[in-house]
Amino acid sequence: xxxxxxWPATLVQPVGSPLSLECTVEGTSNPNxxxxxxxAGRGLQLLFYSVGIGQISSEVPQNLSASRxxxxxxxxxxxxxxxxDSGFYLCAWRLAGGLSSYNEQFFGPGTRLTVL
Amino acid sequence: GNSVTQMEGPVTLSExxxxxxxxxxxxxxxxxxxWYVQYPGEGLQLLLKATKADDKGSNKGFEATYRKETTSFxxxxxxxxxxxSAVYFCxxxxxxxSYDKVIFGPGTSLxxxx
Numbered sequence: 001x002x003x004x005x006x007w008p009a010t011l012v013q014p015v016g017s018p019l020s021l022e023c024t025v026e027g028t029s030n031p032n033x034x035x036x037x038x039x040a041g042r043g044l045q046l047l048f049y050s051v052g053i054g055q056i057s058s059e060v061p062q063n064l065s066a067s068r069x070x071x072x073x074x075x076x077x078x079x080x081x082x083x084x085d086s087g088f089y090l091c092a093w094r095l096a097g098g099l100s101s102y103n104e105q106f107f108g109p110g111t112r113l114t115v116l
Numbered sequence: 117g118n119s120v121t122q123m124e125g126p127v128t129l130s131e132x133x134x135x136x137x138x139x140x141x142x143x144x145x146x147x148x149x150x151w152y153v154q155y156p157g158e159g160l161q162l163l164l165k166a167t168k169a170d171d172k173g174s175n176k177g178f179e180a181t182y183r184k185e186t187t188s189f190x191x192x193x194x195x196x197x198x199x200x201s202a203v204y205f206c207x208x209x210x211x212x213x214s215y216d217k218v219i220f221g222p223g224t225s226l227x228x229x230x
Contacts, residue, residue: 034218042222042223043205043220043221043222043223044160044205044220044223046217049217090159090160092159092160094218102148102165102167102209103209104150104162104165105160105162105218106162107152107159107160107161108159109158109159110157110158110159112157
């Protein structure tokens with residue numbers, strides 16, 4: 001069966017510090033991968049998605065970046081965090097190809113980031 | 117453009133009450149429709165889905181019917197429990213091969229009180 005992991009689960013970082021959040025998927029190959037942010041009491045904001053190794057599409061210009069160094073690894077980074085980067089970060093995967101619109105996304109447990 | 121609209125709540129119900137959370141969408145083409153649930157402090161989980169008009173998705177006592185004529189996918193449950201307290205997201209997918217994106221509504225917070 002497929003599983004998705006995210007770490008760390010919680011993180012408290014000072015403004016201006018770097019960030020690295022990691023997401024890995026097991027039990028599937030060549031998934032589509034996604035990073036979302038959920039601010040307190042708000043909906044989901046799609047940040048990045050990837051359809052393959054090294055292929056990253058950005059939805060919202062900001063001080064965050066994403067990378068996909070391996071098929072099932074997706075990393076969210078920042079060189080300098082802002083207060084507004086606080087939120088709940090969710091990674092998700094989805095089967096790609098074919099009638100992929102039928103396929104649901106599977107979400108990780110999330111990372112709670114607080115920037116002070 | 118493509119979008120999903122849903123009541124944001126919060127919705128507060130007594131245990132065993134009937135639940136309806138409205139969801140309407142705007143989309144080009146023929147989307148698949150989903151309801152996800154997020155329990156406090158957790159990621160989202162798929163609750164149910166429907167991939168074509170008149171399909172009914174169901175799970176854990178929840179149901180939603182894909183209504184193309186009204187572009188709606190309302191979530192219903194006949195008798196809610198305290199454990200149903202969560203945030204519910206309606207979503208659509210158009211699934212193009214090189215741009216595989218899911219569009220979420222803003223989420224509806226549900227609190228069920230004993």
